[in-house]
Amino acid sequence: MKKYIFPVTMTFLLISCNKIEEKIDQTVQKTTEKVQEKAQQAVEETIKKTVNESINSLTNSQDVRFNDLFPTTGAPVITDETGKKFKFPTGSEGYVFKYKADIAVLLPFLEGQPTSDESRSDKTARKIDGQSIIDKISLASKFLPENTFDTSFLEEIKTDKSIQYYKLKRFPNSSTLIYNPTNQTIIQYVEVNK
Template sequence: MKKFVLPVITTLLLVSCNKIEEKIDQTVQKTTEKVQQKTQQVVEESVKRAVDESVNSLTNSKNATLNEVFPGTATSIISEEKGKKIKIPGRPEGYIFKYKADIAVLLPFLENQPTSDESKSDKKARKIDGQNIIDKISLASKFLPENTFDTSFLEDIKNDKNIEYYKLKRFPNSSTIIYNPKNQTIIQYVEVNK
């Protein structure tokens, strides 16, 4: 009888351990799924809140001129100027301008702007690859409601290989410049780090 009882008890213990392990696995899986769902929900809510704040910032943005950011801007070097002061959550104060200008005249003007910290400033504007800029604008435009702003320029910069991109930091201002040599249109984003 002892020979029979020991294997039965061992078998029962083994089956019980397997059931306990199975129950633990199910509990862990359910908990993992709940955590993933909650995390996804929190991320979606955060993105929606940030997008709503950005949209409100864009729709409530104030008109601005290049002269506000770069005092002494000669009106003779730019034309057809449009500008907005915007606030993007988590970013410093910003301005976006669209105007026409000769890049050969504009860049030296911007490079000669006074700076509050020469060690944090560029001496010259540097030409950059625009793919990163295109990607950021494309991503942002996906979250914006239709008719928030005109995204037709996005198609132009995606498809036109002649578009030029520049970066220039003259602390506290940091400029990203998109230049279309065909029509001398410039789109400039200026971030003001105070």
């Protein structure tokens, strides 16, 4: 009988040790997940706070007309326009315009705009892949306070494969255009480099 007690006891002891080890592994894994989750939350809260402070500290946010930045003579190039000018705490300026236009007329008009440095300027607008723009807008919209930024158009540009994207740099202005050929709506972001 003693022959059997020792192996049975050792088997129970081995099983108990395995269960204890398994329980320790589970506890360590849960603790690690909680720490990672709390760290991620802390990072997100810090980023949101920083972005909120930056947005709240925008100065000279004002309505602006397309013609204020791109003077025209003759027939108007765009219709149904809205525009905002932003001056960031860093001192840099940016413009966002939304309007309707025929891209075949608009691009040559923008390409013909005067530049202060031809060597740092593009001669023609170039069509670009819009995925990087979508990614940047998506990322930015996650950290913005609610109702700061209308992201409804984001779903449209993600799903509509006919949307076209253009980049044009006419120093000091650098324009990114999102063009919807279905309704001829354009969203244009202009960054002013100094």
